[in-house]
Each structure stands twice: as C-alpha cells, then as structure tokens.
Amino acid sequence: MQIVACACAILVVTPLVLVFYHLIKLGFSSINLAFFTQLPKAVGEAGGGMGNAIVGTFILLGQAALIGVPVGVLGGVFLSEYGRPGINWWIRFAADILNGVPSIVWGLVVYALVVMPMHGFSALAGGIVLGLMMIPLVMRTTEEVLHLVPGGYREAALALGVSKWKTVLQIVVRTALRGIVTGVLLALARVAGETAPLLFTALGNSMWTNKLTQPISALPLQIFNYAISPYDDWHRQAWAGALVLLFLVLFINISVRLLTRERWKSKT
Amino acid sequence: MEQKPTSAALAVRDLSVFFGANEVLKRVSIDIAPRAVTAVIGPSGCGKSTFLRALNRMHELNPEARMTGEIRLFGDDIYARNIEPVVVRRRVGMVFQKSNPFPTMTIFENVTVGLRLNGVRDKKLLAERAEQSLRMAALWDEVKDRLHAAAISLSGGQQQRLCIARALAVQPEVLLMDEPASALDPLATAKIEDLILELKSKYTIVIVTHNMQQAARASDFTAFFYLGELVEFGATTKIFTSPSQKRTEDYVTGRFG
Numbered sequence: 001m002q003i004v005a006c007a008c009a010i011l012v013v014t015p016l017v018l019v020f021y022h023l024i025k026l027g028f029s030s031i032n033l034a035f036f037t038q039l040p041k042a043v044g045e046a047g048g049g050m051g052n053a054i055v056g057t058f059i060l061l062g063q064a065a066l067i068g069v070p071v072g073v074l075g076g077v078f079l080s081e082y083g084r085p086g087i088n089w090w091i092r093f094a095a096d097i098l099n100g101v102p103s104i105v106w107g108l109v110v111y112a113l114v115v116m117p118m119h120g121f122s123a124l125a126g127g128i129v130l131g132l133m134m135i136p137l138v139m140r141t142t143e144e145v146l147h148l149v150p151g152g153y154r155e156a157a158l159a160l161g162v163s164k165w166k167t168v169l170q171i172v173v174r175t176a177l178r179g180i181v182t183g184v185l186l187a188l189a190r191v192a193g194e195t196a197p198l199l200f201t202a203l204g205n206s207m208w209t210n211k212l213t214q215p216i217s218a219l220p221l222q223i224f225n226y227a228i229s230p231y232d233d234w235h236r237q238a239w240a241g242a243l244v245l246l247f248l249v250l251f252i253n254i255s256v257r258l259l260t261r262e263r264w265k266s267k268t
Numbered sequence: 269m270e271q272k273p274t275s276a277a278l279a280v281r282d283l284s285v286f287f288g289a290n291e292v293l294k295r296v297s298i299d300i301a302p303r304a305v306t307a308v309i310g311p312s313g314c315g316k317s318t319f320l321r322a323l324n325r326m327h328e329l330n331p332e333a334r335m336t337g338e339i340r341l342f343g344d345d346i347y348a349r350n351i352e353p354v355v356v357r358r359r360v361g362m363v364f365q366k367s368n369p370f371p372t373m374t375i376f377e378n379v380t381v382g383l384r385l386n387g388v389r390d391k392k393l394l395a396e397r398a399e400q401s402l403r404m405a406a407l408w409d410e411v412k413d414r415l416h417a418a419a420i421s422l423s424g425g426q427q428q429r430l431c432i433a434r435a436l437a438v439q440p441e442v443l444l445m446d447e448p449a450s451a452l453d454p455l456a457t458a459k460i461e462d463l464i465l466e467l468k469s470k471y472t473i474v475i476v477t478h479n480m481q482q483a484a485r486a487s488d489f490t491a492f493f494y495l496g497e498l499v500e501f502g503a504t505t506k507i508f509t510s511p512s513q514k515r516t517e518d519y520v521t522g523r524f525g
C-alpha cells in the first residue's frame with residue numbers, strides 16, 4: 001500500500017519535472033535580450049523576439065485586474081458581510097457555475113458582446129474576457145478570507161459607534177487584506193495562461209500596439225501561432241515563450257507563498 | 269439598609285428581547301445608577317449578556333432579534349425611531365469577554381480608532397485623547413515608549429486594558445463590560461477590578477460576571493437574572509448578605525448555577 005501511494009506521489013511530481021526539463025532544454029537557448037525587447041522576425045530571418053507579446057500579456061492582465069478586482073472583491077464583501085442566506089446561495093451557485101464555464105465559451109460570449117459590435121478584434125475585448133473570468137475566482141476567495149476574520153473585530157468596531165460600511169472597509173477588509181491580495185494574484189496567474197478566449201478577442205498581432213481598440217498579442221497566443229507553424233525557428237521561439245510564461249506564473253505563485261508565510265509569522 | 273438609585277443613567281422599562289420565537293428576556297425593569305458599578309449575575313443562559321447588549325443595541329446584530337419595552341439613557345429613548353444605533357453606541361461603550369485589539373493596528377491606532385473612523389483628523393487631539401484614555405485604563409506607563417508597536421505584541425491583560433482604553437477614547441457616558449476578566453489570570457483580573465473602581469468616579473459601569481467574588485468586590489449594585497427574568501436587584505451588600513429571594517440566596521451561596 002505504502003509503495004503504491006509513494007509511486008503515485010512520484011507520478012504527480014513527474015510531469016512537473018518533465019515540463020521544466022523540456023522547456024529549459026528546448027527554450028532556454030532562444031532566450032536572450034532580443035527575445036524580451038524585439039518584435040518577431042519574418043519567416044527565415046534568424047533572431048527576433050516576443051517583446052510585443054510579453055508587453056501585451058501585461059496590458060491584458062492589467063485590464064483584467066481593473067475589471068475583476070473591484071467587482072470580485074466587492075461581490076465577496078457582499079456575500080460575507082451583507083448578504084442573506086437565500087440570495088447568497090444563488091450568488092455562490094452562479095459563481096461556481098461561472099468558474100466551470102469552459103474558457104472558449106467565455107471567448108465566444110465576449111466575441112458576440114464586444115468584438116462584433118465594435119467591428120473588430122481588440123485588446124479591450126481581450127482584457128474584458130480575462131476580467132470576467134477573474135470575477136468569480138476573486139469573489140469566492142475574498143468571501144472565504146473575510147469569513148476567517150473573527151466576529152469579535154466587527155463587534156468591537158460597531159460598539160465604538162463606527163458605521164457598518166466603515167467597519168467593513170477599515171477593519172474587516174484591512175484585517176483580511178493579505179488573503180484578498182493572495183486570491184487576486186492566484187486569479188491573475190490562472191488567467192495569464194488562457195489562450196482560447198483570446199483567439200476570438202485579442203486575436204494577436206505581430207506589431208507593437210498602443211491602442212486598446214486594436215488587436216494585441218499575448219504570450220499564449222504567440223506560442224500557439226508559432227507552435228502550429230511548420231518552421232523550426234518558430235518552434236524554438238514557441239518553446240522559449242512557453243518557458244517565459246511558465247516563469248511568470250511561477251513567480252506569481254511564489255509571491256503568494258511568501259505573502260501567506262508572512263501572515264503566519266505575524267500571527268505567532 | 270436598602271439603597272435606591274435616585275436619577276437613573278439607564279432607565280429600563282418592561283424590556284423583553286426575542287430571538288425568533290424565543291423570549292430570552294422577560295419584562296425587565298431596572299434603574300442603573302449613574303457613576304456606580306452595577307453587576308449583572310446569573311447562571312449561563314439567564315439572559316444577562318442579552319440584557320447588556322440591549323443597552324447599546326448590539327443585540328440587533330442578530331437579524332432574528334426583536335425587542336419590546338423602553339430604555340432611556342439619561343432621559344433619551346435609545347430605541348426612538350429617529351435614533352441610529354451608531355449614535356447610541358458612541359454614548360454607551362462596550363468591552364468584551366475576549367480582548368479584541370485590531371491586529372493590523374498599533375497600540376496608538378487602536379486607542380484612537382473610534383475617533384479616527386468617526387472623522388477626527390486633528391493630530392494633537394488624537395495624541396491627547398490617546399494618553400488620557402491609556403492613563404485611565406492604567407496602561408500608559410507600560411506602553412508610553414512603544415505606542416507604535418503592534419497591539420497584539422501586548423500580554424493578554426494589557427490587551428484587555430487596551431480595549432478598555434479604546435472604548436474610553438470616544439468618551440462614552442456608560443461603559444458595558446461583558447465578563448471582561450474571565451479570560452485573564454488572577455493578577456490581570458485584580459488590575460481590571462482596580463480599574464473598574466477607579467473608573468466609576470467618571471463613568472456609569474454595567475458589568476456582567478460569572479465570578480461572585482468579583483461582583484461582591486467591585487460593584488455597588490447587583491442584579492440577579494434567572495431564566496430571562498430579573499429576580500432581584502439592590503445594593504450589592506444586601507444581595508450578598510440578606511437577599512429577599514430564595515433563588516438569589518441559593519445562587520450567591522453557590523447552591524446552584
């Protein structure tokens with residue numbers, strides 16, 4: 001029994017090791033300064049980079065945070081501090097269903113609601129789709145960490161004659177802030193690698209873009225486009241892009257670990 | 269000799285509190301004397317905490333709660349239609365059983381939080397009020413050199429005195445204390461009791477306690493609650509030496525409860 005369990009545990013870790021091994025072996029050689037600063041080169045030309053895709057990913061994540069964080073956090077505050085059991089049940093149910101909606105469906109919905117009325121693919125549509133995907137994730141984690149704030153703090157503030165909204169904002173949310181930030185970072189890490197919803201919205205772009213109304217590139221899109229191409233040069237670039245994306249997500253996850261560890265330290 | 273309070277700080281008339289269909293407090297009438305300590309005693313579940321929380325409308329945090337009757341704070345009906353609970357709670361402060369300083373704030377921020385969140389920005393006033401409140405809570409000498417340290421770095425007894433200072437800083441007229449020393453060691457408990465005796469020169473204090481000795485030592489008047497009813501109310505010496513009700517005598521002598 002122990003041997004089987006041990007084998008399964010090793011089986012869990014193996015893919016992670018394989019992914020890292022492959023990405024580093026095939027991608028690391030293409031990573032240089034140009035990869036982070038230059039545009040993709042035409043087929044056949046050596047060199048070039050994914051600078052626009054890297055910047056594009058950050059622009060998309062920024063927009064997504066602008067939409068997902070306020071709506072998600074305030075929704076979580078409502079569930080934890082204001083809602084009644086009946087309505088909360090429906091909101092949680094809706095959020096859980098939304099969390100399970102396949103990402104390509106999100107892409108199609110935003111295509112119909114944003115891309116078609118605007119007559120074109122755009123960075124804005126890409127930001128909106130990622131933001132919408134973040135909302136239920138952020139909302140549920142916010143609700144959970146707010147529930148962890150002991151009721152005694154709410155009572156103490158209310159007993160001082162502090163109004164309810166100030167108690168919620170200045171005492172409850174402030175006490176749980178680290179947990180809320182953690183939830184936001186995890187949601188960002190989750191949507192950073194989304195490809196399918198961006199295919200119908202941000203589309204991708206081989207140039208620098210500075211307008212939100214134009215198509216924009218993103219790391220997952222660029223990886224996708226290069227990976228399905230028939231050129232060896234592009235395949236190598238795709239591996240390098242995948243490596244960068246993986247490190248971005250890894251960086252966010254490590255930040256989360258550090259944040260949560262600090263929290264334990266300050267409690268003891 | 270029976271001592272009767274003359275003009276009441278809190279005049280409670282026919283107060284009943286319900287949680288859903290459950291009547292936890294039954295037609296309680298009592299006059300709380302100003303600048304005196306009134307102890308509320310009784311076995312668990314007798315409604316004494318609910319009584320205390322009804323005095324500053326904290327029981328309303330339970331959405332099932334409902335009350336009938338009347339409570340006047342120095343003549344003002346605290347349940348009047350146009351009175352917000354927030355206003356009542358500024359005049360009637362509360363200290364809880366479990367000390368609950370805000371963990372994200374320093375000692376100074378904790379003491380002044382009630383003022384700051386009610387719009388006081390004047391730094392000088394905040395500093396003055398912080399020192400004054402910490403002195404009244406007998407904590408100033410222990411923390412004056414580390415006002416900007418985290419509040420949760422204090423010991424349990426210090427944290428509870430910090431909570432008392434925090435309640436005093438908004439200058440309430442009445443201070444409610446819900447078993448303020450039950451989680452503390454004997455030394456810290458003695459400090460809190462000394463503090464209560466100090467504070468009664470300025471404040472009206474109502475304290476819920478499970479500890480008979482504490483009620484006898486620290487209070488001027490004692491109210492005995494049983495099963496949601498006020499069984500007996502009078503001077504503490506009378507309640508503890510010659511109660512007029514059999515149930516009171518049984519409880520204070522430890523025969524039940």
